[in-house]
Amino acid sequence: xxxxxxxxxxxxxxxxxxxxxxxxxxxxxxxxxxxxxxxxxxxxxxxxxxxxxxxxxxxxxxxxxxxxxxxxxxxxxxxxxxxxxxxxxxxxxxxxxxxxxxxxxxxxxxxxxxxxxxxxxxxxxxxxxxxxxxxxxxxxxxxxxxxxxxxxxxxxxxxxxxxxxxxxxxxxxxxxxxxxxxxxxxxxxxxxxxxxxxxxxxxxxxxxxxxxxxxxxxx
Numbered sequence: 051x052x053x054x055x056x057x058x059x060x061x062x063x064x065x066x067x068x069x070x071x072x073x074x075x076x077x078x079x080x081x082x083x084x085x086x087x088x089x090x091x092x093x094x095x096x097x098x099x100x101x102x103x104x105x106x107x108x109x110x111x112x113x114x115x116x117x118x119x120x121x122x123x124x125x126x127x128x129x130x131x132x133x134x135x136x137x138x139x140x141x142x143x144x145x146x147x148x149x150x151x152x153x154x155x156x157x158x159x160x161x162x163x164x165x166x167x168x169x170x171x172x173x174x175x176x177x178x179x180x181x182x183x184x185x186x187x188x189x190x191x192x193x194x195x196x197x198x199x200x201x202x203x204x205x206x207x208x209x210x211x212x213x214x215x216x217x218x219x220x221x222x223x224x225x226x227x228x229x230x231x232x233x234x235x236x237x238x239x240x241x242x243x244x245x246x247x248x249x250x251x252x253x254x255x256x257x258x259x260x261x262x263x264x265x266x267x268x269x
Contacts, residue, residue, distance in 0.1 A: 059237055063231040064196045066228070068229065071161050071191075075191045076099060080184065083181070083184040084180065086183045088180070095171075097165070097184075098164070098212055099164055099165075116202070164184065165212065181226065188228055197225075198225050205222050244260075
């Protein structure tokens with residue numbers, strides 16, 4: 051797969067087939083993730099794969115509770131607001147919520163949950179490049195996924211359930227849900243063009259080039 055195809059078409063997939071992911075594919079995903087840059091090459095990360103049905107069932111109950119708490123925070127305006135047209139954002143959120151509802155209802159059918167943990171990760175600078183590499187590698191394997199931090203509301207219980215040695219300083223960064231996608235890959239839509247979100251030398255100064263449409267695939 052061309053690198054630009056991967057970058058332009060990798061997106062969050064919340065509707066997934068329950069078919070198991072081969073261990074060989076799982077290994078390539080994690081092996082790609084650990085090649086990501088990280089400060090001082092300290093590699094203070096850990097990837098915990100969960101495919102045990104009983105464990106997934108317990109996590110599913112926690113996820114339902116956590117998602118309700120997150121939506122309470124969204125409705126209270128605690129999780130930020132869009133910086134572009136509210137009407138467009140409302141429609142985007144409607145679609146995301148619909149796919150999120152499906153994901154929540156079918157949580158136990160997701161074949162692989164990949165939990166990502168880190169130590170002393172300042173703002174995610176070390177771990178998020180690895181997470182994105184994992185999602186890109188998954189795409190190359192024909193596997194879709196979604197990144198979620200919803201379980202942060204029950205992080206202590208989740209880490210207890212998964213046997214995480216929290217006394218060593220490990221913190222849960224995110225969970226990746228991975229599986230064969232029911233949807234289709236495609237270039238992300240509803241993105242504000244480069245000129246609206248970029249400047250040069252000083253905030254608000256012209257970036258210097260117009261990009262009215264995605265540059266991949268090339269015309």
